[in-house]
Amino acid sequence: MQKVEPRTLPGFMELYPHEQVEFDRIKNIIIDTYKQYGFYPLDTPVIEHSDVLLAKAGGETEKQIYRFNKADNDLSLRFDLTVPLAKYVAKRYNELAFPFKRYQVGKVFRGERPQKGRFREFYQCDIDVIGDDELSIKYDCEVLNIIYDIFRKLNIGDFIIQINNRKILSGFFSSLNLEDKVTEILRLIDKIDKIGVSEVKNELKNLNILDNQINKIIEFINISGSNQEKIDKLKSLNIDNDKFNKGIEELENVINDLRARRVSSENYQITLTIARGLDYYTGSVFETKLKDYPNIGSVCSGGRYENLAEYYTDKKLPGVGMSIGLTRLFYQLVEANIIKTDKCSSSEIMILPMCNNYEYIYEIQDMLLNMGISVNICYLEKGLKQKMKYANKLLTKYVLIIGDDEIEKDTVILKNMYEGIQFEIPRSDLNNVKEVYLQE
């Protein structure tokens, strides 16, 4: 028979089994945290009507889309989880209770040019809270609290959540009569870490911005100190602009609330140069960085927007949300050696049967399963050496060897494969196997 070469498309992540164990562990930490805070799961289709999905899109996004016809339908694969959420909420507006809190974890598709660390199919892990006409700023704080919880649980090193408010930026540039140049200025500010202050000054000059305006911009982005000091300095600028002052009020609100939540102040920081998506966010914006790995960039971003679903409905639906790009994050964490997958097995214990008394073996298995321990049984019809080799290849930490001798004595042999030590333990002691024998 002629064979087809089994290939996977470039730009599509397909992990080894042990890597997938770790990927799923991280994914579940994220999902469990979302659920803990009472977010509803949502699971929208991968395929949608093209006109629905592309109501807003344009430019790069539209070029990257997977779009095709089937029968007479013009179809596309979703390229994010926000547009499907907007569609869902607009469609079911009358049946949903607002604020509507939902999480969605799923694959999205973008036919980008493949390059190292970029994927055409990737997981997004999103939460959003959608209000009906209005939405308390407490939800901004809850989203920040969830980011804090997740990155503590992930245990991938020190992290900092950088927080800003878009009203402060807009109001500030408005007070300088620079509204029409906000986009270019923000783009420059975003590069300040890379190109330095003096180069930013030069480029601002190229935009025909006056020296005294440039000095005010530099003064603004140089504001430093503790979070409270930054807020005080912003206030002391005495800028007479409603938006600016509303932004300070919101930011102070958020900071005070995070303090009440006992979110450690080591893990968040007002960062006035954070802007995010230039035409979407209208209030709080945030990014999350790993302190020891600045090159990875933001691993979790989000913010507050005015209107989720204006392409579908006249209803005003403000929201706040955040997203973790898990496929890319996982790739980066592995590349940077922050997570290791060489001890990720599919089961905590593997039983190696060395006799045919399966009633005894299944009893042991049931006992362990009932204790919430995952148990693989090696049914290879081979000798102990081959079975050990199999357990090793599966990265199994603990094996239970059960032969006629053990059954006669009503015991099992528990071997720690990582450390090469073993104990013979009475079956009755298996009740405490988790506490006494299985170490983390």
Next chain:
Amino acid sequence: MQKVEPRTLPGFMELYPHEQVEFDRIKNIIIDTYKQYGFYPLDTPVIEHSDVLLAKAGGETEKQIYRFNKADNDLSLRFDLTVPLAKYVAKRYNELAFPFKRYQVGKVFRGERPQKGRFREFYQCDIDVIGDDELSIKYDCEVLNIIYDIFRKLNIGDFIIQINNRKILSGFFSSLNLEDKVTEILRLIDKIDKIGVSEVKNELKNLNILDNQINKIIEFINISGSNQEKIDKLKSLNIDNDKFNKGIEELENVINDLRARRVSSENYQITLTIARGLDYYTGSVFETKLKDYPNIGSVCSGGRYENLAEYYTDKKLPGVGMSIGLTRLFYQLVEANIIKTDKCSSSEIMILPMCNNYEYIYEIQDMLLNMGISVNICYLEKGLKQKMKYANKLLTKYVLIIGDDEIEKDTVILKNMYEGIQFEIPRSDLNNVKEVYLQE
């Protein structure tokens, strides 16, 4: 602004939030059981090269496929999870440890004509064990044990796993010199419950099958009694055909093993008329039925096959597996009123803050979160009545009301919204809230 109508494609399931909670609960029971038995997670791409995906397909499947071009690539969406598994195993043959046990839960796509209860995008929940050249029959038994565990945990009523062995069928028809008519005969046998024995006899006659052959066929499918009695009767047919006798041996092996596993004999049954996919399975085959809902058909099927990946590799890779079509199953369970979603909320407790002392409120939330309880806080800036209405709309069972009075007394008010009763309880008693106050 011109609005686009927010539509979802027909044949694509998109649930209400409370329905999704129940869907996910069921999905997680299935996944957790797969994991308990040491199956590795696998997550292959939704999009594959068309020639890879369609190496084996043809006929109906090929017509239903979502296939399109992007740049110069001929791409298709996966239509099942077995072909991607075959690709994966063939591609990584040298790096995997065999037997390779994997589960995959994911969406697959088939552009069928839409009709009630059929979906174009649906979840499959699969497990398979793949051997390298050989695979112990114990894995057939493990798969059956997993089906048993899952349907007990799902608690959706009495179920029966029907078990057969394809070698018995093939061997039997071979002994009657009817090899060339096996397909048609099996198709007729499959209809016996619908059309009755005498109609089956007539149609067998139409196939030019002789009367004495027909009598033997009817005698064979009429074999009744307990599982052991059926095996004894099969043996007493004294048919001199190796395949037939090998099939009996395998089937007896399976039945004896299920007994050793203490799988309740109420929940499985040898059923000699079960055949499943006519050109794929070669040993054990099984279907699962809900006893009180025979019209739903099989809710979980699978079996043993000879060669997983012959389109990609010369390696002989026998396997055994099973699949649950979760989207269809969920639809049917809701339709038949077997599961209800009118009490599915996204959180166990909702806090209704009636004052601005959020430090106290967040402390209570943290306390509950740390106990593994999911906690929604209602930040609506409205009165108690509106907040209660919100909690009700979210189907929340328990609310905690916290106002200045409660904080002064260091208490909270816990209200069971379903039963309309409430208690004021000291904060210190919240440690036992799960055991004492939250009923199932």
